[in-house]
Amino acid sequence: xxxxxxxxxxxxxxxxxxxxxxxxxxxxxxxxxxxxxxxxxxxxxxxxxxxxxxxxxxxxxxxxxxxxxxxxxxxxxxxxxxxxxxxxxxxxxxxxxxxxxxxxxxxxxxxxxxxxxxxxxxxxxxxxxxxxxxxxxxxxxxxxxxxxxxxxxxxxxxxxxxxxxxxxxxxxxxxxxxxxxxxxxxxxxxxxxxxxxxxxxxxxxxxxxxxxxxxxxxxxxxxxxxxxxxxxxxxxxxxxxxxxxxxxxxxxxxxxxxxxxxxxxxxxxxxxxxxxxxxxxxxxxxxxxxxxxxxxxxxx
Amino acid sequence: xxxxxxxxxxxxxxxxxxxxxxxxxxxxxxxxxxxxxxxxxxxxxxxxxxxxxxxxxxxxxxxxxxxxxxxxxxxxxxxxxxxxxxxxxxxxxxxxxxxxxxxxxxxxxxxxxxxxxxxxxxxxxxxxxxxxxxxxxxxxxxxxxxxxxxxxxxxxxxxxxxxxxxxxxxxxxxxxxxxxxxxxxxxxxxxxxxxxxxxxxxxxxxxxxxxxxxxxxxxxxxxxxxxxxxxxxxxxxxxxxxxxxxxxxxxxxxxxxxxxxxxxxxxxxxxxxxxxxxxxxxxxxxxxxxxxxxxxxxxxxxxxxxxxxxxxxxxxxxxxxxxxxxxxxxxxxxxxxxxxxxxxxxxxxxxxxxxxxxxxxxxxxxxxxxx
Numbered sequence: 001x002x003x004x005x006x007x008x009x010x011x012x013x014x015x016x017x018x019x020x021x022x023x024x025x026x027x028x029x030x031x032x033x034x035x036x037x038x039x040x041x042x043x044x045x046x047x048x049x050x051x052x053x054x055x056x057x058x059x060x061x062x063x064x065x066x067x068x069x070x071x072x073x074x075x076x077x078x079x080x081x082x083x084x085x086x087x088x089x090x091x092x093x094x095x096x097x098x099x100x101x102x103x104x105x106x107x108x109x110x111x112x113x114x115x116x117x118x119x120x121x122x123x124x125x126x127x128x129x130x131x132x133x134x135x136x137x138x139x140x141x142x143x144x145x146x147x148x149x150x151x152x153x154x155x156x157x158x159x160x161x162x163x164x165x166x167x168x169x170x171x172x173x174x175x176x177x178x179x180x181x182x183x184x185x186x187x188x189x190x191x192x193x194x195x196x197x198x199x200x201x202x203x204x205x206x207x208x209x210x211x212x213x214x215x216x217x218x219x220x221x222x223x224x225x226x227x228x229x230x231x232x233x234x235x236x237x238x239x240x241x242x243x244x245x246x247x248x249x250x251x252x253x254x255x256x257x258x259x260x261x262x263x264x265x266x267x268x269x270x271x272x273x274x275x276x277x278x279x280x281x282x283x284x285x286x287x288x289x290x291x292x293x294x295x296x297x298x299x300x
Numbered sequence: 301x302x303x304x305x306x307x308x309x310x311x312x313x314x315x316x317x318x319x320x321x322x323x324x325x326x327x328x329x330x331x332x333x334x335x336x337x338x339x340x341x342x343x344x345x346x347x348x349x350x351x352x353x354x355x356x357x358x359x360x361x362x363x364x365x366x367x368x369x370x371x372x373x374x375x376x377x378x379x380x381x382x383x384x385x386x387x388x389x390x391x392x393x394x395x396x397x398x399x400x401x402x403x404x405x406x407x408x409x410x411x412x413x414x415x416x417x418x419x420x421x422x423x424x425x426x427x428x429x430x431x432x433x434x435x436x437x438x439x440x441x442x443x444x445x446x447x448x449x450x451x452x453x454x455x456x457x458x459x460x461x462x463x464x465x466x467x468x469x470x471x472x473x474x475x476x477x478x479x480x481x482x483x484x485x486x487x488x489x490x491x492x493x494x495x496x497x498x499x500x501x502x503x504x505x506x507x508x509x510x511x512x513x514x515x516x517x518x519x520x521x522x523x524x525x526x527x528x529x530x531x532x533x534x535x536x537x538x539x540x541x542x543x544x545x546x547x548x549x550x551x552x553x554x555x556x557x558x559x560x561x562x563x564x565x566x567x568x569x570x571x572x573x574x575x576x577x578x579x580x581x582x583x584x585x586x587x588x589x590x591x592x593x594x595x596x597x598x599x600x601x602x603x604x605x606x607x608x609x610x611x612x613x614x615x616x617x618x619x620x621x622x623x624x625x626x627x628x629x630x631x632x633x634x635x636x637x638x639x640x641x642x643x644x645x646x647x648x649x650x651x652x653x654x655x656x657x658x659x660x661x662x663x664x665x666x667x668x669x670x671x
Contacts, residue, residue, distance in 0.1 A: 076556035091554040093547030095614045105556040107537035117535045
């Protein structure tokens with residue numbers, strides 16, 4: 001690949017005092033690529049994304065964004081470089097309205113000087129439009145975010161990051177707390193983001209959510225990288241085995257069944273607005289189907 | 301879910317119109333306070349009718365008492381929406397009073413300069429409160445409780461050290477002709493009140509002067525600050541940040557809201573509001589007392605809570621706090637006019653607080669529930 005990666009991290013380490021949180025991590029993400037970071041709890045996934053998002057500074061190694069070496073002082077700084085992070089807690093305030101959450105920290109203003117104020121009408125309109133683009137009908141953008149479902153909240157957070165010019169989306173376990181239907185809504189949106197040529201870093205410990213949408217996988221274990229694999233180099237089972245050491249296969253088979261059910265609902269009659277999105281979604285549905293068929297043929 | 305949502309997108313606007321007005325009103329934080337104001341005024345309209353409470357003099361009295369508490373309550377409500385408490389505002393009133401009074405009466409400093417000095421000290425106190433709360437991550441309840449005692453102690457200690465007493469008087473003459481002091485003293489609209497007396501809308505005294513000389517300046521400040529606070533809260537970016545830091549500090553920081561700056565400014569506002577009240581009181585009474593403002597911090601919190609502020613932050617309104625203060629003023633004056641023993645006022649306070657908190661937690665549930 002000759003193109004400049006959106007994010008290029010080489011040999012990054014992060015120490016907290018004498019604790020080695022990350023050691024010698026190398027990660028690259030190109031435009032239109034979904035990188036999946038896999039790892040069990042405590043593997044260093046969160047530290048890695050917080051470092052990419054400007055919360056922590058790396059102790060060692062280089063970090064370039066679109067070919068330009070960077071050193072972020074704050075999350076704001078990372079945002080300005082086009083790195084949008086959606087944390088597990090979503091950075092949403094349940095008591096605030098959808099609009100106020102959408103524009104939190106970056107309110108559109110009109111007027112100047114002492115009379116500078118929020119452009120409430122524009123904010124409401126944009127929030128509603130952006131949510132409609134991803135297929136979520138916000139009846140009233142002034143309704144509290146607490147009234148939305150988990151999947152909808154996740155999508156608000158992602159839509160917000162995209163609207164504010166994120167070229168790279170970092171998603172911290174976006175599907176972990178969601179039901180199957182809601183998770184597929186989020187996965188579909190990830191596929192949509194890829195179709196729009198964004199880079200995505202998708203953190204999860206659920207291989208079945210990761211495999212259908214990811215282009216490549218980086219496995220972390222105890223702060224070190226176990227390697228990066230392109231999707232065509234590695235099977236789902238292989239990824240899972242590396243991750244969990246083949247321990248949880250019983251739970252796995254029940255999880256797969258669950259996913260096969262989600263599969264049918266995804267594949268059945270979807271209409272979509274964007275052509276690119278439709279293509280991406282079909283690809284997603286197909287790969288979901290393909291995956292589950294493979295699993296059904298050779299159950300472990 | 302997504303399929304349904306997609307299908308519905310087209311019809312979204314028509315359904316929006318169906319949100320009933322009452323429902324929208326039900327979701328405003330001020331609801332409880334509006335109901336409270338109506339109830340209290342109805343109550344006294346029945347039981348205090350003919351007692352003079354609803355004469356021009358009585359009404360201006362209610363407004364003046366409400367304004368004293370209301371100025372504090374507005375600032376406290378913004379701070380509470382921002383997720384913090386300030387228990388040091390009562391002590392700040394006492395401190396600001398003597399900071400104005402001692403240099404002016406003992407050392408002959410111009411009173412306008414002393415007022416500016418008091419506001420500068422308040423800014424310092426607020427800055428310190430905000431900084432300590434932010435850096436230590438201790439609950440602001442504890443930090444400002446320490447501030448309550450330290451400020452009061454310093455005020456009494458220094459005043460006794462410098463003057464030998466705990467009261468400083470003789471300021472009335474010093475304030476004469478000082479244009480800064482004029483901003484904080486006297487009445488406005490006296491011409492209008494005189495006209496109203498002439499045409500018989502309000503009562504006249506025997507010498508032909510109106511029964512009330514004018515609207516006390518504190519009421520003007522109260523309305524002015526209430527309007528500014530409401531505008532800032534609902535219509536500016538800073539207002540959005542206040543809701544954000546109170547609703548979820550970590551979330552706010554992660555999306556780039558300057559949490560420290562917001563909190564420090566809010567603490568400075570509460571200290572400045574206390575100083576404003578102190579300045580007006582000192583100029584009105586012509587003296588300062590180190591014990592001014594005792595328990596005001598709690599009354600301000602109660603007014604804010606009656607006005608819909610959640611104790612956990614992130615929700616509330618400045619208008620609500622104003623109405624909360626108005627309830628206070630009406631009850632305090634109403635008890636006086638109906639001749640009920642004023643001891644009962646405290647029972648009422650506690651009762652109101654309990655009801656308001658119960659009501660607020662109910663409203664909070666309604667707001668975050670799926671509609």
